[in-house]
Amino acid sequence: MHLLRTAKRPRWAPARATSSQPASDAAAPSSLGANGFGLTNGTVDEDVSPCDISNLDQGCQAYNLPVNDWAHSSLSIVVLGASGDLAKKKIFPALFALYYEGLLPPNVQFYGYARTKMTDAAFREMIGNTLACRIDARSLAKMQAQPTARLPGLATRGFLNLNTRMTQQEAVMPRANRIFFLSIPPNVFLDATGNAAETGWTRVIVEKPFGRDSDSSKELAEGLARHLSEDQIYRIDHYLGKELIENLTVLRFSNSVFEPLWSRQHIRNVQVIFSENFGTEGRGGYFDRYGIIRDVIQNHLLQILALFAMEQPVSLDAEDIRNEKVKVLRSMKVVGTEDVVVGQYRAKGSLPGYLDDTTVPKGSLTPTFAAVAMFIDNARWDGVPFLLKAGKALHKRYAEIRVQFRWGADGARPLLLSLSCTAATVRSGRAI
Numbered sequence: 001m002h003l004l005r006t007a008k009r010p011r012w013a014p015a016r017a018t019s020s021q022p023a024s025d026a027a028a029p030s031s032l033g034a035n036g037f038g039l040t041n042g043t044v045d046e047d048v049s050p051c052d053i054s055n056l057d058q059g060c061q062a063y064n065l066p067v068n069d070w071a072h073s074s075l076s077i078v079v080l081g082a083s084g085d086l087a088k089k090k091i092f093p094a095l096f097a098l099y100y101e102g103l104l105p106p107n108v109q110f111y112g113y114a115r116t117k118m119t120d121a122a123f124r125e126m127i128g129n130t131l132a133c134r135i136d137a138r139s140l141a142k143m144q145a146q147p148t149a150r151l152p153g154l155a156t157r158g159f160l161n162l163n164t165r166m167t168q169q170e171a172v173m174p175r176a177n178r179i180f181f182l183s184i185p186p187n188v189f190l191d192a193t194g195n196a197a198e199t200g201w202t203r204v205i206v207e208k209p210f211g212r213d214s215d216s217s218k219e220l221a222e223g224l225a226r227h228l229s230e231d232q233i234y235r236i237d238h239y240l241g242k243e244l245i246e247n248l249t250v251l252r253f254s255n256s257v258f259e260p261l262w263s264r265q266h267i268r269n270v271q272v273i274f275s276e277n278f279g280t281e282g283r284g285g286y287f288d289r290y291g292i293i294r295d296v297i298q299n300h301l302l303q304i305l306a307l308f309a310m311e312q313p314v315s316l317d318a319e320d321i322r323n324e325k326v327k328v329l330r331s332m333k334v335v336g337t338e339d340v341v342v343g344q345y346r347a348k349g350s351l352p353g354y355l356d357d358t359t360v361p362k363g364s365l366t367p368t369f370a371a372v373a374m375f376i377d378n379a380r381w382d383g384v385p386f387l388l389k390a391g392k393a394l395h396k397r398y399a400e401i402r403v404q405f406r407w408g409a410d411g412a413r414p415l416l417l418s419l420s421c422t423a424a425t426v427r428s429g430r431a432i
């Protein structure tokens with residue numbers, strides 16, 4: 001069964017799976033490009049949609065944001081941590097998709113920042129190889145070679161150097177706006193926030209985890225507040241943008257099949273599973289300081305649990321949903337060590353172990369797998385275990401919610417809500 005929202009697929013997006021089998025499970029066709037999606041024969045000149053400023057204005061109005069004077073303003077988008085996994089896998093492909101669809105202002109420039117030394121050409125090539133969109137290699141090369149290339153290169157020589165480079169490019173317009181995407185470990189956030197725009201607005205996008213613990217999270221929030229006002233800061237948990245998660249509230253509360261069953265009377269247990277079939281692969285610098293619980297359980301999986309278990313919000317406004325989620329978190333029993341199992345993946349055959357990753361400190365005890373049993377002490381969920389499981393370098397890549405109902409003989413099939421990035425599906429699973 002496919003989910004509720006059927007938005008028009010943008011031209012750059014991969015085709016969605018059309019069966020109950022997620023596309024990621026299907027055999028990959030042999031003609032895939034490096035980005036993993038099928039390639040077509042368009043060229044950039046023909047394919048890139050020109051930016052329509054009136055569309056941007058309408059978008060701002062729709063979200064209640066001030067309308068920008070894009071005819072006289074530039075926009076610089078800076079990705080800090082541009083050599084990292086998140087930048088390569090998600091941010092640059094998403095930015096490129098927006099650009100490709102004509103959804104960015106005409107005077108936009110992208111910048112990367114990292115400590116790794118790389119020539120501008122090597123940096124552009126690295127980004128080019130990760131673009132998850134349907135353009136062919138010829139178009140990509142053309143785009144990279146364009147004299148007006150939007151990606152000037154990678155700054156590595158300090159934030160001052162980055163600022164100088166941006167200021168030079170921005171001089172063409174009276175007003176310069178800046179967006180900073182902090183795709184870096186949280187302990188570096190504060191150093192990175194000193195490059196605010198002088199003639200336009202500044203926005204800073206901050207990635208989870210927001211610190212390591214309560215103290216560092218508080219310190220981070222206070223530090224950001226010293227440089228930025230709250231309306232300049234956008235905190236991101238990209239799991240909230242997944243199709244199933246966006247639709248979970250609608251699936252539950254607008255659906256007379258599910259809502260009457262959503263309680264301890266009918267549900268025996270719930271599992272939220274995050275399984276990846278690849279290890280850290282050079283991300284030890286970030287991952288080892290945080291571990292799997294801070295990396296995905298404390299944020300992504302807990303968000304899912306809260307949305308799954310919350311009471312019906314007064315409206316679908318963000319604040320109302322947030323209030324209901326907070327009530328779930330406040331009703332949860334404190335997790336003790338007896339409720340948690342942790343592990344670390346080891347080498348098997350030709351596959352490296354966690355400690356074989358050269359970016360991981362020798363002898364590290366950081367967990368790459370965790371299973372946590374949680375309980376919500378309220379009338380709806382009293383006594384129902386919520387099992388959150390997450391691991392890297394496991395046998396298969398998938399993410400799903402498994403709902404085990406009480407009725408039926410032992411071994412009744414659970415309801416599976418799949419969080420696959422290519423298709424949100426609801427199906428019944430194998431008996432357990």
Ligand SMILES: NC(=O)C1=CN([C@@H]2O[C@H](COP(=O)(O)OP(=O)(O)OC[C@H]3O[C@@H](n4cnc5c(N)ncnc54)[C@H](OP(=O)(O)O)[C@@H]3O)[C@@H](O)[C@H]2O)C=CC1
Pocket residue numbers: 080081082083084085086087089113114115116117182183184185186188207208209238282283284285286287295
């Ligand atoms: N990977 C993913 O799919 C997702 C990651 N995230 C979040 O994104 C953030 C980064 O994760 P990820 O990209 O995976 O990690 P990586 O380790 O792959 O990348 C970290 C990046 O930060 C840079 N960096 C590290 N230390 C410093 C420093 N002191 N000063 C400046 N730059 C630094 C690194 O570049 P260099 O060493 O060259 O400086 C690298 O570009 C984390 O907060 C993570 O939670 C969120 C969602 C998904």
Ligand SMILES: O=C1O[C@H](COP(=O)(O)O)[C@@H](O)[C@H](O)[C@H]1O
Pocket residue numbers: 276295296421
């Ligand atoms: O936040 C993170 O998420 C990714 C998994 O996200 P997905 O959308 O690609 O499934 C995970 O690999 C990474 O460790 C973590 O930081």
